[in-house]
Amino acid sequence: MQDQLKLDSFICFAVYTASHALNRVYKPLLDALGLTYPQYLAMVSLWEQDGQTVGGLGEKLFLESSTLTPLLKRLETAGYVRRERSREDERVVVVRLSEEGIRLKEKAIGIPGCIAAASGRDAVDLTRLQAEIVALREALNKSVA
Amino acid sequence: MQDQLKLDSFICFAVYTASHALNRVYKPLLDALGLTYPQYLAMVSLWEQDGQTVGGLGEKLFLESSTLTPLLKRLETAGYVRRERSREDERVVVVRLSEEGIRLKEKAIGIPGCIAAASGRDAVDLTRLQAEIVALREALNKSVA
DNA sequence: CGATAATTAATCGTGCGCGATATAAAACGT
DNA sequence: ACGTTTTATATCGCGCACGATTAATTATCG
Structure with a gap:
């Protein structure tokens, strides 16, 4: 019985499936904003601090430029952000919220509460x-x- | 200060990034077996119980057939499983380990221990x-x- | 100053992951 | 028995996510 190659005992499997479960809860809420979940995370990061670089966003979100560049282009096409090369350092691309992107925050305010409710836990427990x-x-x- | 639209306070962001972090730890270990992480999960489930259907695997792994079908085809191409339609019910596809797929388990035995070590926690804490x-x-x- | 190295994004190929849809087989109702 | 509904898998399109590579710019060092 020392066989520990059991799916249900894997912490990795718990995290993996919990991540998918969260995505499924978020989906309908984010559809209303026209965002995917990773796009939402990028917007949250920009609402916290506008004008971040692609690399800066990548560090916060733990994502590579190969993931972020297309994602940010889609956010730009959607009209939520603008991407412009920095004048001081032409290698850097700065991402700025558009007016519409700033306004979107109001619609997103209620989302964390919905997730907390779906988790069936109180705030203290969730934070822990x-x-x-x-x-x-x-x-x-x-x-x- | 009641603005709770902060990335670092999101349980979802914690789970999302933890999932990616786990993937990065697994990557080199699974490369040695020629498996991706979701493929590894499917193999673990088959090592537990061989001869599962696509639908059965989907229920255990929380995945749709649109995800599993191509994944299982790749495992078949790799020589680890065989996919065959059930004779009793032609709608059903049964997935069976090949000899090589059975042998692969021995190489995978050590992986959970590596992950536990990387987590820096003891078994009791991890289980909790x-x-x-x-x-x-x-x-x-x-x-x- | 000029060659080299380092940094920053972008591009490309592969593999998920899902929703919507399609296809085929089985089950069901009359 | 036959049309309808349900079930099981497959297909398609889109958007991540990453590793490897490329291109452009900046920094560094002799």
Whole structure:
């Protein structure tokens, strides 16, 4: 019985399927905003701090430019952001919210509450679990670095 | 300060990034077996119980046939499984491990230990966290259903 | 100053992951 | 038995996500 090659005992499988489950809860909420889930994360990051570079967003979201560049182009096509090369350093692309992108925040305000409700946990418990998962992420990232 | 539209406070963002972090830890281990992470999960499920149907695997892995069919075809091309229509019910496709697929299990035995080590937590703690994340997943799945 | 190295985005190829749809087989109702 | 409905898998289009590579710009060093 020492066979630990069981799916249901894998922390990785729990995280993997929880991630998909979250996506399914978000889907209808984000459809109303015309955003996918990764696009929503990028917008949240820009609402926190406008005018970030592609690389800066990548560091915050843990994504590569090969993922972000097409995603940001789609956000630009949707009219939520503008992408422009920095004048000081022509290598850098700065991403700025459009008026419409700024306005979108109001529509997104209620989303975290919906997710919290769907989780069936109170705020304190969610925050604790969130911190634990972040700690797991940091430990894993450290082990690869 | 009641603005809760902050990335770092999102449980979803924690899960999302933890999932990517896990993938990065798995990548080099699975490269040695010639598997991707979702392919590995399918193999684990088949090692637990051989001869599952596409639908059965989908229920266990929380994946649609649109995801599994191409994935299983790639596993078949790699020589790890065979896909054959059931004789009793021609709608059903049964997935069976090949000899090589059975042998692959030996190479995969050590992987969970590597992940546990990378997480920097002891087995008890990991199991507890795993159960909490599964509970979150179940609550979320219930809310959409 | 000029060659080289480093940095930043973008591009390309592969593999998910899903929703919508299609196709085929089985089950069902009359 | 036959048309209808349900079920199981497959197909298609789109959007991630990443590794490897490329292109352009900036920094560095002799």
